[in-house]
Amino acid sequence: MKKQLVSIVVPSYNQAQYLDEALKSVLDQVYQEWECLIVNDGSPDNTREIAEKWTEKDSRFIYLEKINSGLSGARNYGIECAKGVFILPLDADDIISSEYISLAVKSFEANNDIKVVYCKAEKFGDDSGIWELPEFSRLLLCQRNLIFCSAMFRKSDWQTVGGYDLKMIYGWEDWEFWIAVLKNGGEVKCLDEIGFYYRIKETSMLKQLDESKINYLYEYISIKHADFFVTQLGSFQKLLENVEKAKNENNQKLKSEKFVIDAFCSRFFGFSVFGIYKNKKQV
Structure with missing residues (x-):
């Protein structure tokens, strides 16, 4: 052959x-x-x-x-x-x-x-x-x-x-x-x-990627392949429900919108937004 x-x-x-x-x-x-x-x-x-x-x-x-x-x-x-x-x-x-x-x-x-x-x-x-x-x-x-x-x-x-x-x-x-x-x-x-x-x-x-370039790339991929992300992660409404559930289950720990965003990013994107911010301030 x-x-x-x-x-x-x-x-x-x-x-x-x-x-x-x-x-x-x-x-x-x-x-x-x-x-x-x-x-x-x-x-x-x-x-x-x-x-x-x-x-x-x-x-x-x-x-x-x-x-x-x-x-x-x-x-x-x-x-x-x-x-x-x-x-x-x-x-x-x-x-x-x-x-x-x-x-x-x-x-x-x-x-x-x-x-x-x-x-x-x-x-x-x-x-x-x-x-x-x-x-x-x-x-x-x-x-x-x-x-x-x-x-x-x-x-x-x-x-x-x-x-x-x-x-x-x-x-x-x-x-x-x-x-x-x-x-x-x-x-x-x-x-x-x-x-x-x-x-x-x-x-x-x-x-050489800075924050604005990273944001552009994430947004573009998210919009273009929204069907893929919904299939794998669930609907956007479901994501919001998961965040709200996490907020209720950890009421003492998650007292602000900042912690909710951080939990969301850690769960679905594998990084901590405010951990990154804190590290940047310490550098």
Whole structure:
């Protein structure tokens, strides 16, 4: 049986110094039926020079160039051009193990109900060690992202949901994408092997998120996927009833609206608003 093509999409913006390592990890794959689309997202560095060196080395590397539009736009452009049945995004500063694609494809072939395959992960760079990720569930997916960007999915599912959302301009585009792909069903498989290595750097887009950007992202995801949150958490009226019940049961502890909000956020989003505020004041 002919093996199905996997398209690895590598956006690059000011990441040229790491690109060789990422592409070397692609070249080392045990699974040979792949193409790798390197998307230069209007980068001012020498991304083109490095990418073209790899296209000369192996014709499965394909160089694409576009006007800068951000990570979602660069991924979408690469996936649009991709010929593979399966898509694996790979950021230009990360790397994958040689077995990752082979094991992921086998998982898809063994179960047609699977929509997303990812794996255990490890950090490297400015920090190192196992990246502890909680076991996937849709309920937890309501609270935070559980799957890193380099998970494999079918191009057809990307087409169904309209790709990565360009309005996720500050980040968290992976979280929104996984919600879109998985909210109406489908299984998720986490491989029991370390197949993804995530580079930790002193500066990153996520580390630059401030309160206003975070609020924008939460509000946008909540409105766009309100059906998903209601399905997993219950109606908004039910949420209010739960808060009121908690207030009544803990009357001495929950005497103000502040404590009610804090209990709500701790229950459904996993953080304490006023604990964060207190810590900020102490810094």
